[in-house]
Amino acid sequence: MLNSNKLTILFFFTLSLVFSQEKINLSGSIKSSEDLLVEKVIELKIKGKSKFAISSDKGIFKFSNIDAFIKDTIVLSVKGLGFKNFIKTLMIDKNNIVYDIELEKASIELNEVVVKAEEKTISNARKNSYKIDSKNFIKNAKAPEVLNTLPNVYYNENSTGTLVDGSISAIIFLDGIQLVGNELKMINAADIDRAEVINNPSQSYGSEFTGAVINLVSKKKTQEFFKGSVTASRSLHFDKWYVEPSLSYKRGFVTIKSSFSYLANNQFIQYNLKRTSGTDQFFQNSNNDTKGIQKSSETRINFKFSEKSDLTISNLLFGYKFKDNINGISVLNNDSPISYSNNGESGNVNWNINSVYSYKIKNSKIIFLKSKYLVFDNFNKSDFTFSDATTTSFDIESKNEDLSFALDYEAEEIKFFKTKGAFYSGIKYINRNFSFSNMDFFVRQNVLNLYADFDLEFSDKFSSEFSFAYENTKNTNNIELNQNYNYLLPTINLMYKFSKTFNSKLGYSRKLLRPNANDLNDELIIYNPGQASQGNAKLLPQIRNYYFINFGKSIKKDKISLKLYNESINNSITSTYRLDDDLLIKTLGNASKYNATGINLGYRTKLFKKFNANLNTGVDYSVYEDKTPTALIPKTDGYTFRGSLSLSTNIIKDKISLSLSGNQNGPNYSLLSKDISNPYIDFSASANLLKD
Secondary structure, three states: OHHHHHHHHHHHHHHHHHHOOEEEEEEEEEEEOOEEOOOOEEEEEEOOEEEEEEOOOOOEEEEEEEEEOOOOEEEEEEOOOOEOOEEEEEEOOOOEEEOOEEOOEOOOOOOOOOOOOOOOEEEOOOOEEEEOOHHHOOOOOEHHHHHOOOOOEEEEOOOOEEEEOOOEEEEEEEOOEEOOOOHHHHOEHHHEEEEEEEOOOOHHHOOOOOOEEEEEEEOOOOOOEEEEEEEEEEOOOOEEEEEEEEEEEEEOOEEEEEEEEEEEEEEEEEEEEEEEEOOEEEEEEEEEEEEEEEEEEEEEEEEEOOOOEEEEEEEEEEEEEEEEEEEEEEEEOOOOOEEEEEEEEEEEEEEEEEEEEEEEEEOOEEEEEEEEEEEEEEEEEEEEEEOOOOEEEEEEEEEEEEEEEEEEEEEEEEEEOOEEEEEEEEEEEEEEEEEEOOOOOEEEEEEEEEEEEEEEEOOOOEEEEEEEEEEEEEEEEOOOOEEEEEEEEEEEEEEEEOOOOEEEEEEEEEEEEOOOHHHHOOOEEEEEOOEEEEOOOOOOOEEEEEEEEEEEEEEOOEEEEEEEEEEEEEEEEEEEEEEEOOEEEEEEEEEEEEEEEEEEEEEEEEEOOOEEEEEEEEEEEEEEEEOOOOOOOOEEEEEEEEEEEEEEEEEOOOOEEEEEEEEEEEOEEOOOOEEOOOOEEEEEEEEOOOOO
16 A cells, blocks of 8 residues: 555656656747847757757747757857857846847967968859858848949840840859849849859850859758748730749758749730842731740659758749731732731640769769650641632641760869869760651651860869860651761860959860751641741751850959850751742751850949949851852841940848849841830839848
């Protein structure tokens, strides 16, 4: 009986101890000399166990649901470069504790030890790398706002996309993996550590890619989250509206980001054609009331298996469709006018899925396994009815299926014969199938590419990048096509720093531009009774040579650059025309020679200590020559003026962001045309009125 009583008393005593345990919350701020400190690691120790928290962009930290008893003690500690170590013991006296940490700056002098602050700009022959300060943007600002603050970069989704050095289209990467669809607008500016700009990318980005590369390097964070946003817009001038919801999720080693966009774009297009050939004259007027819909869906899933192993899978489904309602009239010589109507549709569907697996062998040595499957379907349907009661219909489709595999190896921070450098190499295989609505015709393409990059820093002043790629391509079809060609494609970049604020860069690249499925389609596409187009299954790739020299100068926070460049293609794919009765048919051939020489001036500054200004302006002179002896137009040349401007500022305690951007690009020339476009101006305002 006594033993039973003792057990009962022990049971209730233990139970009372369990239920007297509390859930404690501790929060506060961390600062130094009244300045709030962000991204500082705070350690909390209780009963020999440690918990960690990171201060937010407002210097706030929080520990939630700590299992403890009243009158227990906890220990807070903070260590940081430039500050004295902080340690404090607190006794728990309530459930919700607020405690502010103030760090003292270290004043110890170190002998023969130099501590350097992280450089805001790092330049070498391969790239320019810029440190991003989130304080320059309002909370919840997105990556596009960051792009317009980078020297020689201009971003506008509605007009040009992303341009580097005034005229080079750029693709965007996040931590080395290409972004698809609208992913760029889902990245917070506060999550970007650095932005790397490559204006003459090596063969590691593909022998067919002639643009620039911008790689956003994200900050390494471990916080879990679930968040979403909705973006919408309505055009006042055009019949156009847009909506895009998005979601982001992170838990454990899995991160998911997904978005969907819907764009309605309705237009009224007037088209006039006048053609004279000998004594024949042809006139045509038409009106097209077109209804357009564009849809896009993208999802990215990342699995962080360990510090060494990582897998990213991304998916993009994109498509647009225009429904045409065309009414027009055609007149040949002095014959009676013929009226017509066309109810048709045109558009495309693009679906691709990518996977990138990386494994870190050592700190600076990584292996990448990449795969991609792509389907691109382009269609054009028309149903003509003429005033004489005759009808004509056609349904043309061009489809490309693309399957590729790649193995890449990156070794940064290595040495070649005592010279500091980096090495990149890889092999890629591509299988392409081009099919058409004419089921009796197809094209098969197999591509094998091998590349190697050598980056060398001979001294603090001189750096270089040498890249070489060998590529073999085989094209076959079921009729007579049997092409087999090999190319050696080099890229060279050299940089010399005259001083810490003045440098020059010299570069050259040779790239391969292949025709797409639509270019290879031999079927006739009739747009109206006077005009049609047709591809050419025998087209060869274009060889593009590019040279440039760039001078860069920094004056305090201002950056100025001057670039001279030349681009040439000797076997350029160009449009040519031929007459078939009353029908003018535009076709393609490797018949043209293209050459352009230009200059671009870039200037980034801060006006009145409040406005971020980014300017690019330049001009190029282009020449197109038709090398065929029967050319109707042997030569077209002219000057193209280019310019872009971005202005941005934050107002009302940095809660509202205002930006103004504009660009002018024209006139643009081809062998057969001169296109003139009006300047584009865009104004936007972003508000952060609520707490989050």
